[in-house]
Amino acid sequence: MKKIMILLFVSLFSFSVNSNAKSITLGWAAWDPANALQELTKEFTAETGIEVNFEFVPWPNFADRMLNELNNKGKTFDLLIGDSQWIGAGAVYGHYVKLNDFFDKEGISMSDFSPATVYAYSTWPKGSENYYALPAMGDALAWAYRKDWFERPELKSEFKKKHGYDLGVPANWNQLYDMCTFFQGREIDGQKRYGAAINTERGSEGITMGVTAAMYAWGMEYENPNKPYDMEGYFNSPQAVEAVEFYRKLYEDCAPPGHSDAYMVANLDAYKSGQVAFQMNWYAFWPGVSKEDSDGRVSGFFANPKQNVAAATLGGQGISVVKYSDKQDLALEYIKWFARPDVQQKWWDLGGYSCHNDVLNSPSFPTSTVYAQGFLDSMGIVKDFWQEPTFVELMLPMQEAIHDYVVNGKGTAKEALDKIIEEWVEVFEADGKL
């Protein structure tokens, strides 16, 4: 009995010690940059004594998990690295703490960060000076390709003979298509290879992120710049229709078999297993891809090719303090530390994509990695999906209609875009925007 009492006392004591320790919880998606952040954060804990617990949620469940938590005013997270599209909901529904006063007090200036990332990850309403997040992880959709295959003399000469220009980084989407079809079904080193692993995922945001990479490059606008939410003739413009048709052609003629519900991980797998010549994916994955080049595989990287205009799909996230947290002061301390230029430099060195001008404008930055210049190029041309508080309601009909057209082959591109506009009008009407 005495032993049991001692055990009980010791466990109660250790519990009370643990609960008294200063700690915060940070939520993000489960992917490579999250591991880099975990590594970086060790320095924060060493400096401040504040423990940071991490909860990383797999991408397919990330939005569901986090948005449910916020809608339920949950206290699980003190800090959240949320997707760029969530900023509207975070601000309007009061999930995120407004950071203006804190920034002013601590001397954190948003002009120290890349303007595109501040606009995309921090502000609501868009372009205002109301800040709800600190740009944490810059990202855009880009391409990786098998540089080793591209450098093979026999493939180079065959391609040049067929298409009249050099096999290399495609200057536009037409060239990308030529190169993809060139590799489609081709046998290299005794194995059958395919053109490109592109986004086709149906459940969350995959196919939308993929198809918009083409639509932006064709010059698509979501709405009339002079009349907000007027989408007719913009989102379903002839250019937008052509881009969607092109994306379907790319899927039909260049994707590996079975690539009908693929996003980040499936694209990585197809590329790493040597199935495809190209993969579409986020910059966040390039450090891993580059590091894991082996068995003769050499990867090259390039920004989203232009067609009518230069544009790329925006990814990335800002870091916000959750309004329902009881430890907002500790969470703000983390943001203050994370905003420091020296920490931002270490963040980039570890594989995170810093948005701080000191890092991005450093003369050595473009040559610091093989994908750094592409990242710089991309961040100057990024465009994002609606960042409205209703972005999920806006995303779902697009996922369904585009998947139905691109993968399922149902109807026409124009019909798909018209259907999306119809649903979006309903969403904006319900939200009182129309």
Added chain:
Amino acid sequence: MSVKKKFKGLSDKAVGWLFIGPTVLLLLAINIYPLVYAIKMSFTNFYANKIGREPQFVGLKNYIKVLNKEAIWEKMQVTASFMFWTLLLQAIIGLGLALLLNRKFKGNELLTTLIVLPMMLSPAVVGVFWTYLYNPQVGLFNYVVNFFYDLGSFDMIGSSTLAPWAIVIVDTWMWTPFTMLICLAGLRSVPNYLYEAAEVDRASKWQQFIYITLPSVLPFLLLALLFRGIENFKMFDMVVELTSGGPGSATELASINLKREAFEKWKTGYSSAFAVILFVTIFGFGNVYVKVMNKIKER
């Protein structure tokens, strides 16, 4: 204090209520209250994610919207087709397997155990591993099909023609053992003397099957199909893992669409109306089915 002493002085009715009380309370809390609340919400324009926005009464607007939406009818059609084919296949194969296992042969128990294994797995896990089995490049399913008949490369999940069959095949693989087990119980309850009398009357095996086996096992089979029908009407996890409702909306069952409307688009009022409609549909069908089943039993 003994139980007898403890309950001394309580009437039988009171003891009865004491026993069922916790269950009734639990049912009221987690079944009846949410149902009533959902019905109430179905007459409002409530959005659960729009904090601070008071729901407004909109009458039958949500019901009219659901019933007039073409996309909803498409999902209902997909659900009906999924139910029809899964129930038909599970009835035929399940009964066939039960007839086979009702015979005495060496290894009968082992075979029964092996056949029953799929239904012990989690539907989500089944969904995930069948995505690998259906993979056109390395999947076992495609390999086996091509081994018997060379179809070349085909994508079960990526094709709108094949994807509905992909989910039917997986559900049949997983749940036929359930139908089989219930039918087997029915077969084992048929008294032997009926067959002996039929033998004396020189009835053929086919006649014995039609006039003795089938009528005896039919109530069991119908019961199994009732359970499977209810389950498949609300099928969600396996299909989400396997196809996410795609390609496009080719395998988007009503339950998947309901989840998307309720917990992704957060159209709480609208989706409550949709849920009530689904509830009434299955409740209505279930009642008619049970009445038909009882009539068959009475024969």
